[in-house]
Amino acid sequence: MEEKERFVTEITPKSEDFSRWxxxxxxxxxxxxxxxxxxxxxxxxxxxxxxxxxxxxxxRRIKETGHQNAYFPMFIPESLLKKEAEHVEGFAPQVxxxxxxxxxxxxxxxxxxxxxxxxxxxxxxxxxxxxxxxxILINQWVxxxxxxxxxxxxxxxxxxxxxxxxxVHATEKEAEEETLKILEVYRDFIENDLAIPLIAGLKTxxxxxxxxxxxxAVEALMTDGKALQAGTSHHLGQHFAKAFDIKFEDKxxxxxxxxxxxxxxxxxxxxxxIMTHGDDxxxxxxxxVAPIHVIIIPIPAAGWQKKVLPLVKEVERRLxxxxxxxxxxxxxxxxxxxxxxxxxxxxxPLRLEIGMKEVAEKRAVAVRRDTGAKxxxxxxxxEKEIPLLLAEIQNSLFKKAKKFLQDNTHTVDDYDKFKEIxxxxxxxxxxxxxGDPQCEQKIKEETTATIRALPLKPDHVPGGCVKCGRPxxxxxxxxxxx
RNA sequence: CGGGGCGUGGCGCAGUCUGGUAGCGCACCUGCUUUGGGAGCAGGGGGUCGGAGGUUCAAAUCCUCUCGCCCCGACCA
Numbered sequence: 001m002e003e004k005e006r007f008v009t010e011i012t013p014k015s016e017d018f019s020r021w022x023x024x025x026x027x028x029x030x031x032x033x034x035x036x037x038x039x040x041x042x043x044x045x046x047x048x049x050x051x052x053x054x055x056x057x058x059x060r061r062i063k064e065t066g067h068q069n070a071y072f073p074m075f076i077p078e079s080l081l082k083k084e085a086e087h088v089e090g091f092a093p094q095v096x097x098x099x100x101x102x103x104x105x106x107x108x109x110x111x112x113x114x115x116x117x118x119x120x121x122x123x124x125x126x127x128x129x130x131x132x133x134x135x136i137l138i139n140q141w142v143x144x145x146x147x148x149x150x151x152x153x154x155x156x157x158x159x160x161x162x163x164x165x166x167x168v169h170a171t172e173k174e175a176e177e178e179t180l181k182i183l184e185v186y187r188d189f190i191e192n193d194l195a196i197p198l199i200a201g202l203k204t205x206x207x208x209x210x211x212x213x214x215x216x217a218v219e220a221l222m223t224d225g226k227a228l229q230a231g232t233s234h235h236l237g238q239h240f241a242k243a244f245d246i247k248f249e250d251k252x253x254x255x256x257x258x259x260x261x262x263x264x265x266x267x268x269x270x271x272x273x274i275m276t277h278g279d280d281x282x283x284x285x286x287x288x289v290a291p292i293h294v295i296i297i298p299i300p301a302a303g304w305q306k307k308v309l310p311l312v313k314e315v316e317r318r319l320x321x322x323x324x325x326x327x328x329x330x331x332x333x334x335x336x337x338x339x340x341x342x343x344x345x346x347x348x349p350l351r352l353e354i355g356m357k358e359v360a361e362k363r364a365v366a367v368r369r370d371t372g373a374k375x376x377x378x379x380x381x382x383e384k385e386i387p388l389l390l391a392e393i394q395n396s397l398f399k400k401a402k403k404f405l406q407d408n409t410h411t412v413d414d415y416d417k418f419k420e421i422x423x424x425x426x427x428x429x430x431x432x433x434x435g436d437p438q439c440e441q442k443i444k445e446e447t448t449a450t451i452r453a454l455p456l457k458p459d460h461v462p463g464g465c466v467k468c469g470r471p472x473x474x475x476x477x478x479x480x481x482x
Numbered sequence: 483c484g485g486g487g488c489g490u491g492g493c494g495c496a497g498u499c500u501g502g503u504a505g506c507g508c509a510c511c512u513g514c515u516u517u518g519g520g521a522g523c524a525g526g527g528g529g530u531c532g533g534a535g536g537u538u539c540a541a542a543u544c545c546u547c548u549c550g551c552c553c554c555g556a557c558c559a
Binding site: 007008009010017019020023027034036038090091093094115144146148149150152155156160162217228229230231232264265266267268297299300301304332334335336337338339340341342353355356357365448482 | 483493494508516517518519520521550551552553554555556557558559
């Protein structure tokens with residue numbers, strides 16, 4: 001953006017310092033604020049309203065696919081957490097413990113859930129007796145605690161909000177289908193509602209969830225060239241069923257261990273929205289999850305209360321009438337210019353300006369947050385034009401992000417070039433990998449890039465591993481990750 | 483957990499090297515004039531300088547210890 005066009009000056013430009021830009025946006029848009037406990041942020045009303053929209057969009061899809069919401073306790077007895085060996089090993093370093101209640105020392109310490117497999121499986125073991133009890137399709141929206149060493153608002157906090165689905169099935173095939181179905185739910189939701197394009201794929205052994213058979217994930221690319229895991233769906237196999245004794249008598253009258261899945265997305269998605277769409281003026285919210293679709297700014301002049309105000313109210317009423325989220329900023333102590341900047345920082349998709357001129361000409365000035373484009377909208381067309389504009393903004397945000405993802409996905413066969421790209425512009429690198437965890441590890445050490453995903457639909461063109469040259473059946477996606 | 487940076491009114495900072503009892507911008511309060519890209523003028527309120535100890539006639543400033551936060555890496559959503 002040209003300097004003369006840069007109206008918002010309270011946010012560090014992206015190009016100058018991306019990390020600082022990010023935290024500036026979080027604070028200036030009043031999404032969240034820091035507290036005295038490291039890694040524990042307050043999600044402020046505007047940030048929480050955005051999260052609520054995200055929740056609404058996903059919750060609807062989760063329910064449409066046959067799942068029900070429930071609530072399980074946040075305290076998990078140590079003995080339960082320890083039942084699945086790989087699981088406890090993976091989470092042990094991040095668990096916060098309750099050892100005392102009031103003055104009383106607890107007999108057994110309680111983990112504050114870092115994820116709920118243990119507590120939920122302990123209940124499933126009681127509830128599952130017959131094939132008739134299956135499948136169990138449960139989801140919960142809760143808070144989670146993981147004692148992270150390094151924290152960043154929304155991206156990595158010690159306490160965060162998420163949804164976690166936990167399902168039980170009679171067969172491996174059903175569990176696998178569920179895992180992939182949810183992956184598709186996430187993809188559809190994140191691409192269509194959050195306008196964030198994704199790469200979906202399978203995780204390598206080293207990147208998969210502790211205790212899972214396999215982990216699928218959707219990965220997004222932030223505008224600083226780093227990948228962000230946006231959602232995960234795990235096929236747990238029978239690992240937890242065996243550890244927690246979840247057995248059922250099948251139609252063939254044999255006792256069998258159940259097959260399970262778990263899957264989740266977190267408040268990190270808010271961070272993904274910020275880093276995918278935001279610009280030097282602050283946040284840009286996709287209309288589908290924006291708490292406010294349209295902000296109306298009256299332009300005061302002598303006698304505006306009599307002439308301008310009634311029109312502002314009328315426009316507000318009419319747009320609310322077609323289910324749009326509209327707000328008129330009637331504060332008289334702030335100038336219109338001040339308000340423009342304020343609502344730009346907060347990422348409201350569309351602004352309407354209404355002054356004496358608009359009253360006279362029976363129209364409104366509309367300004368798109370994503371492009372800054374100004375246009376005149378005839379008042380008679382309001383109910384038709386505004387929804388079209390919002391849909392266009394939603395669409396355009398996705399297209400722009402999609403182009404960025406494509407432009408920054410590099411097919412690379414040369415290891416030096418691999419290193420060069422990771423060091424400079426970042427992005428996804430699509431290269432051959434032999435499948436050896438040692439090569440994966442070496443690449444990570446030497447380049448800081450990790451394998452983000454093995455493609456779901458391999459292109460089956462063989463080649464040589466970018467690191468060791470050994471034969472490889474398939475390219476995979478590498479990137480530096482959050 | 484390693485490396486770097488920073489703690490001074492609500493926010494951003496200066497003052498620290500060279501000790502002398504705290505200042506600037508924004509924000510806030512009052513009034514008037516204003517309002518089409520963060521309005522102007524006038525007046526005003528607010529900080530024992532992250533914390534503890536020490537040196538000194540005197541400490542934001544020097545010394546010791548400590549706590550916290552931010553950024554970059556290793557581990558994780």
